[in-house]
Amino acid sequence: MSTPVLRVGILGATEVLEHTFFPTLNSLPLFETTIIHAYNDHAVAVRSQQQFSIPYTTTSTDEVLHHPEVDLVLNFFPFESHEKYTIAALEAGKHVMVEAPLSLGIHGLRRIRTASKKASSPHSKSTPKIFVGCVRRYAPSYTDVFKKELASLGRIYYARCRNISGSLAHPAAREEVAINAIARGHGGDENEKVSGNGTKKAAAGLHLDGLGKDMQMHALMADIFSSTDDITPDREAFCRFLGTLGCHDLSLMREALGFPDAVANVSITDPFYSAIFHYTNPSKDALVVHGDGHPFTVMYETGVDAVPRSDAHLTVYGANKTVSLQYEMPVATHTLCKAGCVRVVVEEAGDIVQNGDGPAEGTATGVKRMEYTSLFADAYEKELLALHAYLVDGVEAKTSDGDAMMDLQMLRMIFDHYDRQCGTIRTPLG
Structure with missing residues (x-):
């Protein structure tokens, strides 16, 4: 039986991630990047799209969160936005990987965990999970x-x-x-959306x-x-x-x-x-x-x-x-x-x-x-393998x-x- 491939949507791509994290992500057959959203510099998304053969780029967070071909959202926004976009991804039925810290506020962290439990309830169609990135x-x-x-x-x-x-x-x-x-x-601000063919139009959503x-x-x-x-x-x-x-x-x-x-x-x-x-x-x-x-x-x-x-x-x-x-x-x-x-x-x-x-x-x-x-690069690979095992095989993750x-x-x-x-x-x- 083949190993399931997780389809990835990236929020908040940066120049550093373009040269460090993304090459490792792209090298693993367990992941397939569908769409990428850059943080305040759309050129990063365009370069990454060309280098790693990513089908779509966007300036709309909403398009990443609700893309039908995305199973996992990588939330690379600054920490003050972790709560907002992690909860939004969970509510959209997506798994989320977010860089540490998940939240600096106790009430914010509780809201995230409540959203996770609600999204994983028996009444939901999927069971999205949260993985916290701490590559060291x-x-x-x-x-x-x-x-x-x-x-x-x-x-x-x-x-x-x-x-x-x-x-x-x-x-x-x-x-x-x-x-x-x-x-x-x-x-x-985010006032435009760019699709895979470069067409721009007004963006709605977050x-x-x-x-x-x-x-x-x-x-x-x-x-x-x-x-x-x-x-x-x-x-x-x-x-x-x-x-x-x-x-x-x-x-x-x-x-x-x-x-x-x-x-x-x-x-x-x-x-x-x-x-x-x-x-x-x-x-x-x-x-x-x-x-x-x-x-x-x-x-x-x-x-x-x-x-x-x-x-x-x-x-x-x-x-x-x-x-x-x-x-x-x-x-x-x-x-x-x-x-x-x-x-x-x-x-x-x-x-x-x-x-x-x-x-x-x-x-x-x-x-x-x-x-x-x-x-x-070895640390990124080990982290991503732990992420896949956690989401697909149910192996306990130490950075939950x-x-x-x-x-x-x-x-x-x-x-x-x-x-x-x-x-x-x-x-x-x-």
Whole structure:
């Protein structure tokens, strides 16, 4: 029996996706792209149509959502539009893959999950599902090597999660600059539809114009902070970062180490952000489970500047071994396309002459260093294979809407401390 092919409609295509995600999607026979909608740059859709032999392009979101030859909608819109278009796709009877975060607001996430349950009811003709994209969590170096090395680390003494990247080196950061400019009133609207033969006509249905984006972001901020009174530029900038780059860092950190006991501090100097997390020992849902009850601290530091490099990693320190998961982000522009990679670096102490009780009270005779590397293209492929298995074969996906709720609980810990900190000391938070 042949394997079912999922027919794909793409919402919000961008230049970076054109050079990174789409080639992998097009290479897998399990998927067939039917129609593509670009985000504020229809030239991206036209180029992708020509390169990947996509039958239709459009500037109408409605045409993608209700296309009869679409089984799966890939929602690549900015995070403030995730709720609107995910619910619309579910109501149209389509499966949805949406990039993390599914939502930054608890009420928004509940509305999405309610729509999913309603669409999957016995009275519906199909059972559409939600899959949340977080490609770092599917990288073979992470799933096959980092997990194993972390499980054998022993007691954790310290961990650091860092993602400091130049806008040139980090495609998501570069797109976030453009998205923020659009959100401040420089974006176009969707007033035309372009079919496969290039014919243009007025579009009906859902629109993502400048005013609509402003309203969506305003509603999301009110959901996050339960009020519109405290929505400052710093708060909005922080939320925008967590809604783009930051949520991917924290989602992977949460899978690897579990939930923290507390957030000790949050610092914002836009566009740089940091937080300190306190752990006792990894919780039962983490990769590492120890019964020693020893505390450790995780430093989260992140930001975007203009220096073209990517310093992104999750590093965990034990007594005699350090395990680091390092990301070299893919770069993709009209003139440059560089494949990114995910590298695991393991450093172990050699023979140790112990002369004390602590981890540093000894002398190592040498350091063993091992490296394992996989490409981001491999991570995209693993993610898409998991997506197909989830939608077609019913194989449980680790990045489901239920998992997204766990990510949001982690973000809520940050926001809650954020509010307490603002109320007691004077900080850049407001």
